Amino acid sequence: MLVFVGLGLWDEKDITLRGLEYVKKADVVYVEFYTSKLSVGLKELERAFGREIKMLERKDLEEESYKIIEEAKMKDVVILCAGDPMIATTHSALMLEAERAGVKTRVIHNASIVNAVCGLTGLHNYRFGKSATVSWHRSRTPVDILRQNLSTDAHTLLFLDLHPRPMKIRDALEILFEIDESLKDLYAVGIARAGSDEPIVKCDKAKELLYYDFGEPLHVLVFLAKTLHFMEYECLREFAKAPEEIKALVC
Protein backbone atom coordinates (compact mmCIF):
# COMPACT_ATOMS: atom_id res chain seq x y z
CA MET A 1 0.00 0.00 0.00
CA LEU A 2 1.17 3.51 -0.83
CA VAL A 3 -0.13 6.33 1.37
CA PHE A 4 0.47 10.00 0.62
CA VAL A 5 0.33 12.02 3.84
CA GLY A 6 0.14 15.82 3.73
CA LEU A 7 2.15 17.64 6.40
CA GLY A 8 0.27 20.92 6.08
CA LEU A 9 1.76 24.36 6.09
CA TRP A 10 4.41 24.93 8.65
CA ASP A 11 5.96 22.32 10.96
CA GLU A 12 5.66 18.88 12.55
CA LYS A 13 2.46 19.88 14.40
CA ASP A 14 0.47 20.37 11.22
CA ILE A 15 0.03 16.67 10.48
CA THR A 16 -3.46 15.27 11.18
CA LEU A 17 -4.15 12.53 13.74
CA ARG A 18 -5.04 10.22 10.84
CA GLY A 19 -1.80 11.08 9.03
CA LEU A 20 0.25 10.37 12.17
CA GLU A 21 -1.52 7.03 12.60
CA TYR A 22 -0.38 5.97 9.11
CA VAL A 23 3.18 7.17 9.84
CA LYS A 24 3.33 5.13 13.04
CA LYS A 25 2.12 1.87 11.51
CA ALA A 26 3.96 2.08 8.15
CA ASP A 27 6.83 -0.26 7.28
CA VAL A 28 8.77 2.54 5.56
CA VAL A 29 8.33 6.32 5.74
CA TYR A 30 9.71 8.71 3.12
CA VAL A 31 9.55 12.47 2.93
CA GLU A 32 10.08 14.68 -0.09
CA PHE A 33 10.80 18.42 -0.01
CA TYR A 34 11.15 18.75 -3.76
CA THR A 35 7.63 19.91 -4.65
CA SER A 36 7.21 22.06 -1.50
CA LYS A 37 8.96 22.73 1.81
CA LEU A 38 8.22 23.11 5.53
CA SER A 39 9.98 25.27 8.11
CA VAL A 40 11.44 22.08 9.62
CA GLY A 41 13.61 19.35 8.10
CA LEU A 42 14.01 15.59 8.22
CA LYS A 43 15.59 15.48 11.69
CA GLU A 44 12.78 17.45 13.38
CA LEU A 45 10.17 15.20 11.75
CA GLU A 46 12.01 12.05 12.87
CA ARG A 47 12.18 13.36 16.42
CA ALA A 48 8.51 14.40 16.49
CA PHE A 49 7.16 11.22 14.90
CA GLY A 50 9.58 8.91 16.74
CA ARG A 51 10.84 6.94 13.76
CA GLU A 52 13.30 6.83 10.89
CA ILE A 53 12.33 8.78 7.78
CA LYS A 54 14.17 8.63 4.45
CA MET A 55 14.53 11.57 2.09
CA LEU A 56 13.36 11.27 -1.52
CA GLU A 57 14.91 13.33 -4.30
CA ARG A 58 13.28 14.41 -7.55
CA LYS A 59 14.54 11.38 -9.47
CA ASP A 60 13.07 8.99 -6.87
CA LEU A 61 9.64 10.49 -7.58
CA GLU A 62 10.02 10.63 -11.34
CA GLU A 63 12.45 8.51 -13.45
CA GLU A 64 12.96 5.95 -10.66
CA SER A 65 9.46 5.93 -9.23
CA TYR A 66 9.19 2.21 -10.11
CA LYS A 67 11.38 1.48 -7.07
CA ILE A 68 8.80 2.93 -4.67
CA ILE A 69 5.99 1.13 -6.48
CA GLU A 70 7.84 -2.19 -6.19
CA GLU A 71 8.41 -1.63 -2.48
CA ALA A 72 4.75 -0.70 -1.95
CA LYS A 73 3.69 -4.05 -3.43
CA MET A 74 5.22 -5.81 -0.41
CA LYS A 75 5.16 -3.17 2.34
CA ASP A 76 3.08 -0.32 3.73
CA VAL A 77 4.88 2.76 2.41
CA VAL A 78 4.12 6.34 3.46
CA ILE A 79 5.32 9.38 1.51
CA LEU A 80 5.18 12.61 3.52
CA CYS A 81 5.03 15.92 1.73
CA ALA A 82 4.50 19.55 2.67
CA GLY A 83 1.02 21.01 2.19
CA ASP A 84 -1.59 18.80 0.55
CA PRO A 85 -0.24 15.81 -1.38
CA MET A 86 -2.44 16.27 -4.41
CA ILE A 87 -1.63 19.89 -5.23
CA ALA A 88 1.64 18.73 -6.84
CA THR A 89 1.01 16.91 -10.12
CA THR A 90 4.08 14.74 -9.47
CA HIS A 91 2.10 12.90 -6.80
CA SER A 92 -1.00 12.28 -8.88
CA ALA A 93 1.29 10.77 -11.56
CA LEU A 94 2.84 8.48 -8.95
CA MET A 95 -0.57 7.52 -7.59
CA LEU A 96 -1.74 6.62 -11.08
CA GLU A 97 1.36 4.48 -11.67
CA ALA A 98 0.78 2.69 -8.36
CA GLU A 99 -2.89 1.96 -9.01
CA ARG A 100 -2.05 0.58 -12.44
CA ALA A 101 0.53 -1.70 -10.89
CA GLY A 102 -2.17 -3.03 -8.57
CA VAL A 103 -0.91 -1.16 -5.48
CA LYS A 104 -3.64 0.19 -3.23
CA THR A 105 -3.24 3.92 -2.57
CA ARG A 106 -4.64 6.37 -0.05
CA VAL A 107 -4.33 10.14 0.33
CA ILE A 108 -4.42 11.89 3.71
CA HIS A 109 -5.23 15.45 2.76
CA ASN A 110 -4.06 18.56 4.55
CA ALA A 111 -4.10 22.30 4.17
CA SER A 112 -2.20 23.75 1.23
CA ILE A 113 -1.10 27.27 0.46
CA VAL A 114 -4.40 27.64 -1.45
CA ASN A 115 -6.26 27.45 1.89
CA ALA A 116 -3.87 29.69 3.75
CA VAL A 117 -4.05 32.45 1.17
CA CYS A 118 -7.79 32.87 1.77
CA GLY A 119 -7.34 32.99 5.53
CA LEU A 120 -4.51 35.47 5.45
CA THR A 121 -6.00 37.87 2.93
CA GLY A 122 -9.77 37.48 3.39
CA LEU A 123 -10.08 36.99 -0.37
CA HIS A 124 -12.95 34.68 -1.21
CA ASN A 125 -11.89 31.23 -2.35
CA TYR A 126 -14.65 30.94 -4.95
CA ARG A 127 -13.34 34.05 -6.75
CA PHE A 128 -9.91 32.58 -7.61
CA GLY A 129 -9.30 31.60 -11.23
CA LYS A 130 -6.56 29.37 -12.55
CA SER A 131 -3.16 29.57 -10.89
CA ALA A 132 0.35 29.44 -12.33
CA THR A 133 4.00 29.34 -11.32
CA VAL A 134 6.50 32.15 -11.91
CA SER A 135 9.63 30.27 -12.90
CA TRP A 136 13.26 31.30 -13.14
CA HIS A 137 12.96 30.30 -16.82
CA ARG A 138 10.83 33.42 -17.48
CA SER A 139 7.89 31.59 -19.07
CA ARG A 140 4.99 33.77 -20.34
CA THR A 141 2.40 31.41 -18.84
CA PRO A 142 1.74 33.30 -15.58
CA VAL A 143 1.07 36.50 -17.50
CA ASP A 144 -1.30 34.73 -19.90
CA ILE A 145 -3.18 33.10 -17.02
CA LEU A 146 -3.40 36.44 -15.21
CA ARG A 147 -4.86 38.10 -18.32
CA GLN A 148 -7.41 35.28 -18.69
CA ASN A 149 -8.43 35.63 -15.07
CA LEU A 150 -8.84 39.39 -15.39
CA SER A 151 -11.17 38.75 -18.34
CA THR A 152 -13.46 36.76 -16.02
CA ASP A 153 -12.89 39.01 -13.00
CA ALA A 154 -11.03 36.34 -11.03
CA HIS A 155 -8.10 36.56 -8.60
CA THR A 156 -4.83 34.87 -9.63
CA LEU A 157 -2.60 32.92 -7.25
CA LEU A 158 0.99 32.75 -8.44
CA PHE A 159 3.34 30.18 -6.95
CA LEU A 160 7.00 31.14 -6.99
CA ASP A 161 9.68 28.75 -8.23
CA LEU A 162 11.57 26.76 -5.56
CA HIS A 163 14.52 25.60 -7.70
CA PRO A 164 17.43 26.14 -7.78
CA ARG A 165 16.54 28.55 -4.95
CA PRO A 166 13.21 29.78 -3.53
CA MET A 167 12.09 32.85 -5.44
CA LYS A 168 11.13 36.01 -3.55
CA ILE A 169 8.26 38.34 -4.41
CA ARG A 170 10.71 40.95 -5.69
CA ASP A 171 12.30 38.44 -8.10
CA ALA A 172 8.88 37.35 -9.35
CA LEU A 173 7.71 40.91 -9.95
CA GLU A 174 10.88 41.77 -11.86
CA ILE A 175 10.36 38.74 -14.11
CA LEU A 176 6.67 39.55 -14.65
CA PHE A 177 7.32 43.25 -15.42
CA GLU A 178 9.96 42.24 -17.98
CA ILE A 179 7.30 40.23 -19.80
CA ASP A 180 4.50 42.79 -19.43
CA GLU A 181 5.25 46.22 -18.02
CA SER A 182 1.57 47.11 -17.70
CA LEU A 183 1.26 44.71 -14.76
CA LYS A 184 3.00 47.33 -12.60
CA ASP A 185 -0.24 49.21 -12.06
CA LEU A 186 -2.36 46.23 -11.04
CA TYR A 187 -3.09 45.60 -7.38
CA ALA A 188 -1.53 42.54 -5.82
CA VAL A 189 -1.00 40.92 -2.42
CA GLY A 190 2.35 39.51 -1.38
CA ILE A 191 2.33 36.74 1.24
CA ALA A 192 5.41 35.48 3.07
CA ARG A 193 5.65 32.43 5.34
CA ALA A 194 1.98 31.42 5.23
CA GLY A 195 1.12 29.05 8.06
CA SER A 196 3.77 30.40 10.42
CA ASP A 197 3.14 32.49 13.54
CA GLU A 198 4.56 35.51 11.77
CA PRO A 199 3.37 35.71 8.21
CA ILE A 200 3.68 38.99 6.31
CA VAL A 201 0.76 40.02 4.10
CA LYS A 202 0.83 43.25 2.15
CA CYS A 203 -1.52 44.57 -0.55
CA ASP A 204 -0.53 47.44 -2.86
CA LYS A 205 0.08 48.26 -6.50
CA ALA A 206 2.48 45.64 -7.89
CA LYS A 207 5.16 48.27 -8.53
CA GLU A 208 5.06 49.29 -4.85
CA LEU A 209 5.39 45.70 -3.62
CA LEU A 210 8.75 45.60 -5.41
CA TYR A 211 10.18 47.71 -2.58
CA TYR A 212 8.41 46.03 0.32
CA ASP A 213 10.48 43.86 2.66
CA PHE A 214 8.77 40.47 2.94
CA GLY A 215 11.70 38.80 4.70
CA GLU A 216 12.63 35.18 4.16
CA PRO A 217 10.82 32.78 1.75
CA LEU A 218 8.54 30.98 1.10
CA HIS A 219 6.64 33.68 -0.77
CA VAL A 220 3.52 33.67 -2.96
CA LEU A 221 1.77 36.42 -4.85
CA VAL A 222 -1.89 37.12 -5.65
CA PHE A 223 -3.02 39.51 -8.37
CA LEU A 224 -6.47 40.88 -7.58
CA ALA A 225 -9.48 40.53 -9.86
CA LYS A 226 -10.83 43.69 -11.49
CA THR A 227 -13.40 44.06 -8.75
CA LEU A 228 -13.57 43.27 -5.03
CA HIS A 229 -16.46 42.08 -2.91
CA PHE A 230 -17.04 44.62 -0.13
CA MET A 231 -15.95 42.13 2.53
CA GLU A 232 -12.76 41.39 0.58
CA TYR A 233 -11.98 45.09 0.57
CA GLU A 234 -12.57 45.34 4.32
CA CYS A 235 -10.36 42.33 5.00
CA LEU A 236 -7.54 43.57 2.77
CA ARG A 237 -7.58 46.89 4.63
CA GLU A 238 -7.42 45.11 7.99
CA PHE A 239 -5.21 42.10 7.25
CA ALA A 240 -3.01 43.30 4.38
CA LYS A 241 -2.54 47.02 5.09
CA ALA A 242 -4.09 47.79 1.69
CA PRO A 243 -4.19 51.45 0.66
CA GLU A 244 -7.59 53.18 1.00
CA GLU A 245 -7.65 53.71 -2.80
CA ILE A 246 -8.51 50.02 -3.46
CA LYS A 247 -12.04 50.95 -2.37
CA ALA A 248 -12.46 51.97 -6.02
CA LEU A 249 -12.45 48.25 -6.92
CA VAL A 250 -15.50 47.46 -4.79
CA CYS A 251 -18.47 46.81 -7.04
Next chain:
Amino acid sequence: MLVFVGLGLWDEKDITLRGLEYVKKADVVYVEFYTSKLSVGLKELERAFGREIKMLERKDLEEESYKIIEEAKMKDVVILCAGDPMIATTHSALMLEAERAGVKTRVIHNASIVNAVCGLTGLHNYRFGKSATVSWHRSRTPVDILRQNLSTDAHTLLFLDLHPRPMKIRDALEILFEIDESLKDLYAVGIARAGSDEPIVKCDKAKELLYYDFGEPLHVLVFLAKTLHFMEYECLREFAKAPEEIKALVC
Protein backbone atom coordinates in the same frame (compact mmCIF):
# COMPACT_ATOMS: atom_id res chain seq x y z
CA MET B 1 -8.33 35.27 21.65
CA LEU B 2 -10.46 33.68 18.94
CA VAL B 3 -9.05 30.63 17.17
CA PHE B 4 -10.69 29.04 14.14
CA VAL B 5 -9.72 25.37 13.92
CA GLY B 6 -10.43 23.38 10.76
CA LEU B 7 -11.56 19.78 11.31
CA GLY B 8 -10.73 18.59 7.81
CA LEU B 9 -12.80 16.34 5.65
CA TRP B 10 -14.26 13.40 7.41
CA ASP B 11 -14.18 12.68 11.16
CA GLU B 12 -12.50 13.42 14.50
CA LYS B 13 -9.15 12.06 13.27
CA ASP B 14 -8.74 14.75 10.65
CA ILE B 15 -7.83 17.53 13.10
CA THR B 16 -4.15 18.52 13.14
CA LEU B 17 -1.91 18.16 16.23
CA ARG B 18 -1.75 21.96 16.40
CA GLY B 19 -5.55 22.23 16.19
CA LEU B 20 -5.98 19.67 18.97
CA GLU B 21 -3.51 21.59 21.15
CA TYR B 22 -5.68 24.71 20.86
CA VAL B 23 -8.81 22.69 21.65
CA LYS B 24 -7.23 21.25 24.78
CA LYS B 25 -6.05 24.57 26.21
CA ALA B 26 -9.07 26.73 25.25
CA ASP B 27 -11.48 28.12 27.86
CA VAL B 28 -14.49 27.48 25.61
CA VAL B 29 -14.86 25.32 22.51
CA TYR B 30 -17.65 25.75 19.97
CA VAL B 31 -18.41 23.83 16.81
CA GLU B 32 -20.54 24.87 13.87
CA PHE B 33 -21.99 22.57 11.22
CA TYR B 34 -23.86 25.30 9.38
CA THR B 35 -21.31 26.12 6.67
CA SER B 36 -20.18 22.51 6.21
CA LYS B 37 -20.56 19.10 7.86
CA LEU B 38 -18.52 16.08 8.95
CA SER B 39 -19.52 12.42 9.10
CA VAL B 40 -19.52 12.69 12.92
CA GLY B 41 -21.46 14.96 15.26
CA LEU B 42 -20.96 16.89 18.48
CA LYS B 43 -20.96 13.83 20.78
CA GLU B 44 -18.23 12.00 18.86
CA LEU B 45 -16.06 15.12 18.88
CA GLU B 46 -16.55 15.60 22.63
CA ARG B 47 -15.59 11.99 23.26
CA ALA B 48 -12.52 12.16 20.99
CA PHE B 49 -11.25 15.51 22.29
CA GLY B 50 -12.17 14.82 25.92
CA ARG B 51 -14.04 18.03 26.65
CA GLU B 52 -17.35 19.83 26.41
CA ILE B 53 -18.15 21.44 23.04
CA LYS B 54 -21.08 23.77 22.40
CA MET B 55 -22.98 23.93 19.11
CA LEU B 56 -23.29 27.23 17.26
CA GLU B 57 -26.25 27.95 14.97
CA ARG B 58 -26.32 30.30 11.99
CA LYS B 59 -27.54 33.26 14.04
CA ASP B 60 -24.67 32.85 16.53
CA LEU B 61 -22.23 33.31 13.66
CA GLU B 62 -24.08 36.16 12.00
CA GLU B 63 -26.63 38.50 13.72
CA GLU B 64 -25.42 37.60 17.21
CA SER B 65 -21.72 37.25 16.48
CA TYR B 66 -21.02 40.08 18.96
CA LYS B 67 -21.61 37.59 21.79
CA ILE B 68 -18.68 35.41 20.68
CA ILE B 69 -16.49 38.48 20.19
CA GLU B 70 -17.29 39.72 23.71
CA GLU B 71 -16.46 36.32 25.17
CA ALA B 72 -13.18 36.19 23.22
CA LYS B 73 -12.10 39.47 24.80
CA MET B 74 -11.88 37.71 28.17
CA LYS B 75 -11.30 34.06 27.28
CA ASP B 76 -9.52 31.79 24.81
CA VAL B 77 -12.32 30.72 22.48
CA VAL B 78 -12.02 28.04 19.79
CA ILE B 79 -14.52 27.62 16.95
CA LEU B 80 -14.31 24.24 15.24
CA CYS B 81 -15.60 23.84 11.71
CA ALA B 82 -15.55 21.18 9.02
CA GLY B 83 -12.95 21.49 6.27
CA ASP B 84 -10.80 24.60 6.26
CA PRO B 85 -12.13 27.55 8.30
CA MET B 86 -11.46 30.17 5.68
CA ILE B 87 -13.30 28.61 2.75
CA ALA B 88 -16.60 29.84 4.24
CA THR B 89 -16.93 33.62 3.95
CA THR B 90 -18.94 33.65 7.21
CA HIS B 91 -15.71 32.97 9.09
CA SER B 92 -13.65 35.67 7.43
CA ALA B 93 -16.41 38.16 8.33
CA LEU B 94 -16.27 37.01 11.96
CA MET B 95 -12.47 37.21 12.00
CA LEU B 96 -12.62 40.76 10.66
CA GLU B 97 -15.15 41.75 13.32
CA ALA B 98 -12.94 40.25 16.03
CA GLU B 99 -9.75 41.98 14.85
CA ARG B 100 -11.57 45.30 14.74
CA ALA B 101 -12.77 44.79 18.30
CA GLY B 102 -9.14 44.26 19.34
CA VAL B 103 -9.45 40.49 19.74
CA LYS B 104 -6.41 38.52 18.59
CA THR B 105 -7.31 35.80 16.07
CA ARG B 106 -5.60 32.73 14.69
CA VAL B 107 -6.54 30.24 11.99
CA ILE B 108 -5.51 26.59 12.08
CA HIS B 109 -5.95 25.51 8.50
CA ASN B 110 -6.96 22.09 7.29
CA ALA B 111 -7.89 20.30 4.09
CA SER B 112 -11.06 21.42 2.36
CA ILE B 113 -13.11 19.82 -0.36
CA VAL B 114 -11.02 21.85 -2.82
CA ASN B 115 -7.98 19.71 -1.90
CA ALA B 116 -9.88 16.44 -1.89
CA VAL B 117 -11.34 16.98 -5.34
CA CYS B 118 -7.86 17.08 -6.89
CA GLY B 119 -6.79 13.93 -5.10
CA LEU B 120 -9.90 11.99 -6.01
CA THR B 121 -10.09 12.96 -9.67
CA GLY B 122 -6.46 13.63 -10.62
CA LEU B 123 -7.57 16.98 -12.08
CA HIS B 124 -4.83 19.57 -11.73
CA ASN B 125 -5.47 22.19 -9.06
CA TYR B 126 -3.97 25.02 -11.10
CA ARG B 127 -6.54 24.43 -13.89
CA PHE B 128 -9.61 25.19 -11.75
CA GLY B 129 -11.38 28.50 -12.37
CA LYS B 130 -13.87 30.22 -10.09
CA SER B 131 -16.28 28.03 -8.15
CA ALA B 132 -19.96 28.50 -7.32
CA THR B 133 -22.80 26.94 -5.35
CA VAL B 134 -25.87 25.30 -6.88
CA SER B 135 -28.65 26.46 -4.57
CA TRP B 136 -32.22 25.28 -4.07
CA HIS B 137 -33.20 28.85 -5.06
CA ARG B 138 -32.21 28.10 -8.69
CA SER B 139 -29.82 31.02 -9.14
CA ARG B 140 -28.22 31.44 -12.60
CA THR B 141 -24.80 32.15 -11.03
CA PRO B 142 -23.32 28.62 -11.32
CA VAL B 143 -24.19 28.50 -15.03
CA ASP B 144 -22.64 31.94 -15.64
CA ILE B 145 -19.46 30.95 -13.78
CA LEU B 146 -19.28 27.67 -15.70
CA ARG B 147 -19.56 29.55 -19.02
CA GLN B 148 -16.82 31.99 -17.95
CA ASN B 149 -14.56 29.12 -16.99
CA LEU B 150 -15.13 27.36 -20.29
CA SER B 151 -14.07 30.57 -22.05
CA THR B 152 -10.68 30.35 -20.31
CA ASP B 153 -10.49 26.53 -20.52
CA ALA B 154 -10.79 26.06 -16.75
CA HIS B 155 -12.50 23.36 -14.67
CA THR B 156 -15.46 24.42 -12.49
CA LEU B 157 -16.07 23.12 -8.98
CA LEU B 158 -19.71 23.39 -7.96
CA PHE B 159 -20.65 23.13 -4.30
CA LEU B 160 -24.15 21.83 -3.63
CA ASP B 161 -26.51 23.58 -1.22
CA LEU B 162 -26.71 22.17 2.32
CA HIS B 163 -29.92 23.87 3.45
CA PRO B 164 -32.67 23.01 4.13
CA ARG B 165 -31.29 19.59 3.13
CA PRO B 166 -28.02 18.48 1.47
CA MET B 167 -28.46 18.52 -2.30
CA LYS B 168 -27.54 15.46 -4.33
CA ILE B 169 -25.82 15.45 -7.72
CA ARG B 170 -29.07 14.49 -9.42
CA ASP B 171 -30.91 17.47 -7.88
CA ALA B 172 -28.12 19.81 -8.92
CA LEU B 173 -28.07 18.55 -12.50
CA GLU B 174 -31.85 18.91 -12.80
CA ILE B 175 -31.62 22.51 -11.61
CA LEU B 176 -28.73 23.30 -13.95
CA PHE B 177 -30.40 21.69 -17.00
CA GLU B 178 -33.56 23.73 -16.32
CA ILE B 179 -31.46 26.89 -16.60
CA ASP B 180 -29.37 25.77 -19.57
CA GLU B 181 -30.23 22.55 -21.37
CA SER B 182 -27.02 22.59 -23.40
CA LEU B 183 -25.04 21.67 -20.26
CA LYS B 184 -26.33 18.10 -20.70
CA ASP B 185 -23.62 17.32 -23.24
CA LEU B 186 -20.68 18.63 -21.23
CA TYR B 187 -18.43 16.23 -19.36
CA ALA B 188 -18.55 16.36 -15.58
CA VAL B 189 -17.33 14.44 -12.54
CA GLY B 190 -19.60 13.67 -9.62
CA ILE B 191 -17.94 13.14 -6.23
CA ALA B 192 -19.69 11.72 -3.18
CA ARG B 193 -18.34 11.56 0.40
CA ALA B 194 -14.89 13.02 -0.31
CA GLY B 195 -12.46 12.29 2.54
CA SER B 196 -14.20 9.07 3.57
CA ASP B 197 -12.86 5.55 3.07
CA GLU B 198 -15.50 4.94 0.42
CA PRO B 199 -15.88 7.94 -1.82
CA ILE B 200 -17.62 7.54 -5.19
CA VAL B 201 -16.12 9.35 -8.17
CA LYS B 202 -17.65 9.08 -11.62
CA CYS B 203 -16.92 11.00 -14.81
CA ASP B 204 -19.32 11.02 -17.74
CA LYS B 205 -21.50 13.34 -19.83
CA ALA B 206 -23.61 15.39 -17.43
CA LYS B 207 -26.83 13.84 -18.76
CA GLU B 208 -25.52 10.37 -17.95
CA LEU B 209 -24.54 11.32 -14.38
CA LEU B 210 -28.22 12.08 -13.78
CA TYR B 211 -28.84 8.31 -13.62
CA TYR B 212 -25.74 7.32 -11.67
CA ASP B 213 -26.19 6.23 -8.04
CA PHE B 214 -23.82 8.29 -5.89
CA GLY B 215 -25.39 7.19 -2.59
CA GLU B 216 -25.64 9.45 0.41
CA PRO B 217 -24.45 13.13 0.55
CA LEU B 218 -22.28 15.12 0.76
CA HIS B 219 -21.93 15.51 -3.00
CA VAL B 220 -20.01 17.95 -5.20
CA LEU B 221 -19.78 18.30 -8.96
CA VAL B 222 -16.98 19.34 -11.31
CA PHE B 223 -17.58 20.40 -14.91
CA LEU B 224 -14.48 19.76 -17.01
CA ALA B 225 -12.62 22.43 -18.96
CA LYS B 226 -12.75 22.26 -22.76
CA THR B 227 -9.44 20.41 -22.81
CA LEU B 228 -7.65 17.94 -20.56
CA HIS B 229 -3.98 17.53 -19.81
CA PHE B 230 -2.90 14.02 -20.81
CA MET B 231 -2.30 13.07 -17.17
CA GLU B 232 -5.76 14.34 -16.20
CA TYR B 233 -7.26 12.08 -18.86
CA GLU B 234 -5.28 9.08 -17.59
CA CYS B 235 -6.34 9.76 -14.00
CA LEU B 236 -10.01 10.22 -14.90
CA ARG B 237 -9.96 6.88 -16.71
CA GLU B 238 -8.38 5.16 -13.71
CA PHE B 239 -10.00 6.96 -10.76
CA ALA B 240 -13.35 8.10 -12.15
CA LYS B 241 -14.30 5.36 -14.61
CA ALA B 242 -14.43 7.96 -17.38
CA PRO B 243 -15.54 6.76 -20.83
CA GLU B 244 -12.77 6.26 -23.39
CA GLU B 245 -14.33 9.01 -25.56
CA ILE B 246 -13.01 11.79 -23.25
CA LYS B 247 -9.65 11.17 -24.89
CA ALA B 248 -10.92 13.60 -27.53
CA LEU B 249 -10.49 16.42 -24.96
CA VAL B 250 -6.75 15.83 -24.57
CA CYS B 251 -4.87 18.63 -26.25
